Amino acid sequence: MTVRAWLSGRPFDLEIVAHHFGDGDPAVISDEKDIYYLTSGHLDGLFDMGSQLFEAAKSELNLINGITRLLASEFQPVDLTGRFEHDGKQHAIVFAQAALGSLGGLTATAVATGANTGTPRPSPASSLLAAARKHPDATEVLALLSERTVTLNWFRLYKVFEIIRENVGGKNKLVEKNWKSRQEISAFTVSANSPHVSGGAARHARMPPGSPQQTMTIHEGRAMIADLLVSWLKWLAASE
Numbered sequence: 677m678t679v680r681a682w683l684s685g686r687p688f689d690l691e692i693v694a695h696h697f698g699d700g701d702p703a704v705i706s707d708e709k710d711i712y713y714l715t716s717g718h719l720d721g722l723f724d725m726g727s728q729l730f731e732a733a734k735s736e737l738n739l740i741n742g743i744t745r746l747l748a749s750e751f752q753p754v755d756l757t758g759r760f761e762h763d764g765k766q767h768a769i770v771f772a773q774a775a776l777g778s779l780g781g782l783t784a785t786a787v788a789t790g791a792n793t794g795t796p797r798p799s800p801a802s803s804l805l806a807a808a809r810k811h812p813d814a815t816e817v818l819a820l821l822s823e824r825t826v827t828l829n830w831f832r833l834y835k836v837f838e839i840i841r842e843n844v845g846g847k848n849k850l851v852e853k854n855w856k857s858r859q860e861i862s863a864f865t866v867s868a869n870s871p872h873v874s875g876g877a878a879r880h881a882r883m884p885p886g887s888p889q890q891t892m893t894i895h896e897g898r899a900m901i902a903d904l905l906v907s908w909l910k911w912l913a914a915s916e
């Protein structure tokens with residue numbers, strides 16, 4: 677029997693994450709009592725190892741939360757309860773519970789149904805996670821997105837942008853990928869950095885005055901980074 681790591685969160689969020697990771701490895705599954713738990717081959721053999729078990733489960737959940745946050749509007753990351761089960765035995769690992777917070781959503785633009793059929797397409801979550809697991813930069817990005825108490829503000833979005841940009845070889849190489857146009861990237865950059873555009877939410881307190889031709893709201897910035905991240909993960913998977 678595999679190790680089960682019990683999860684907590686809003687019912688909506690638990691249902692969403694189970695939809696995207698209902699099978700495969702890792703998986704999020706509910707039982708007849710509507711208790712949600714995480715399973716993963718990376719947890720097997722660690723049941724009696726305390727902190728190692730918890731850290732392995734947290735790493736798996738970071739990937740799951742980060743991917744789900746890309747694919748589902750208004751999703752808030754779910755948490756480990758600290759309770760684990762294996763072969764009929766249970767134990768709890770005490771840890772500091774993260775405070776709940778209201779987070780900005782991050783959702784990629786995607787078509788949810790098959791062409792002209794109304795049939796839901798299989799979630800790309802598992803394939804995106806498989807690609808991310810093999811690349812440290814992608815794992816780092818998903819960890820940035822998985823923190824429950826962190827709002828996806830310009831600071832955090834720009835960190836994601838920087839990691840992707842440097843991973844592909846710089847700004848010009850990123851533009852050559854045609855995932856986003858040079859104009860979109862420039863609009864994101866100036867909106868993230870300039871207090872003349874984003875006020876106190878901007879990354880910088882002082883910049884030369886000017887009137888950029890194109891800017892973005894924080895909601896548009898989140899959507900752009902989500903789309904960029906999905907394209908990047910697919911590219912990483914295809915490059916293997």
